[in-house]
Amino acid sequence: MAEFIDLVLLAMLALTALRIIFLKDLFAVVMLFGIYSFLSALIFVNLDAVDVAFTEASVGAGISTVLMLVTLAMTGRKEKQSTHSTILPLFVVLVTGAALIYGTLDMPPFGHPDNPVHQHVAPRYIEESPKEVGLPNMVTSVLASYRGFDTLGETVVVFSAVIGVLSLLGVRRTKKKDLESGLETHKVLHVVSKIIIPLVILFALYVQFHGDFGPGGGFQAGVIAAAAFILYALVLGLPKAFAVVGPKFLQWMAAAGVLLYASVGLYSMYKGGNFLDYNTLAADPIAGQHYGIIIIELGVGITVFAVMLNIFYAFGSQAERSNIQ
Amino acid sequence: MDFLDIVSSILLLAGVFFGFSGAVGLFRFPDFFTRVHAASVTDSIAAILIIGGLLLQTSFDLNTAKLVFILLFLLVTSPTASHALAKSARHGGLLTLAETSPQDKQESAK
């Protein structure tokens, strides 16, 4: 049954991708891309990757779509007729595709427990991590503890992305009077979003702190919390959102999250262990692991939240500026 | 087969029927507003029926509470989304099928 669902979803995914190729209306392309992300999230659930599905649904379908729509507001929604010939790209793609298909024939069959991927590292993670780290969610244990150094690197990449966006666009505070802020006429939207936003933030906190036991963690929680504030900014206008969390404060927050993460590593060195060795954080190694994971997940959550919201602020203020001109 | 199982499968089948009819309507209806109507059928009644059917399958534990929360969220958000969509279209100057003059219809038919 699971295979059947998998086949149907993958076929839908392929159809969506085909439609994206031929559509000229970029607004429709971006909406289809949102559908594409949701479909791939469903496939990830079907392939047992619940944490990944969670991330893809909130990031791919949520934040990416919003960012692309804001960009379209500035660059126009129609793609002009292409002057390239389509034969050469098609030829290149067909040849590469054929080579890759030929390559897949040598791969081990899908889903077989004896595949080489499942022989190395993975058995140790599956058997030992509940005892060594003491958390039911193996993905969180591997992400935050075994591969903590890796995750620190990813957090720094996310942080440097916001530096890139801010140095390219910058967040401009527009004067309040020359702005029609948000969706003034949508009274229903105002009321409902005011009810929804606190609940979304509450859910983000649940995802943040329940990530040790179920799907979730800092990455997902940060994105969900950012989505709540983006909803606020979309409905009530950027100036009001700036009054709640300003862009300057978010820059401090993004840096603080990375610092919090790195300082856990330095503290564990001070206690006599290796960098990011949580066993030394408390007398009992498992309690130490728990402290370490909760703190670094918090750091990741703070950084991701601040970065996503600040990127949205940068794009949103640019769009408002080009509307005024 | 349990009584609850039968009720739950009836609810699920009804939900599938409404979801399917919403999808058909989305493709077959002539203009934007009727399509929003069809899509909101899928959003509201189909979702309620399917989650209702799933609720009867749980053994009344934490999963039941989670499903109830999902149901409540859907009841608040999906009508709001349909409303915002239709209102924005209206705000942007889109006319309903009844308001467009026969001439326009002829032109769009060409």
Next chain:
Amino acid sequence: MSFILDYYNYWVVVFLMMAGFYIVISANNLVKKIVGLNIFQTSVFMLYISMGKVTGGTAPIVVEGVTQYSNPLPHVLILTAIVVGVATTAVGLSLIVRIKRAYGTVEENEFENKDDAI
């Protein structure tokens, strides 16, 4: 039939990858190129997750009475890659916004001719 079921996932991944690749090299519009890149990226995610799946396994969260779990390592790699992916997409989109402001267009063939003017 089992041959198709064994490789179906990988073939769809290749198809999606090529669809994204085709958009990147054939589209004129930069926003569409970014969408193509994202499709390519998602297909790579799909490849990793497909390899991590074990038939009969469950999600890698410890539950009493379950012995067969899917491989958690690809999940970790892809989870962080998705967030990094959206961050790099944002950088790409902000470059597009700057190109629009400098050249007045985001169509590739149009701004190539304007390089001399600036």
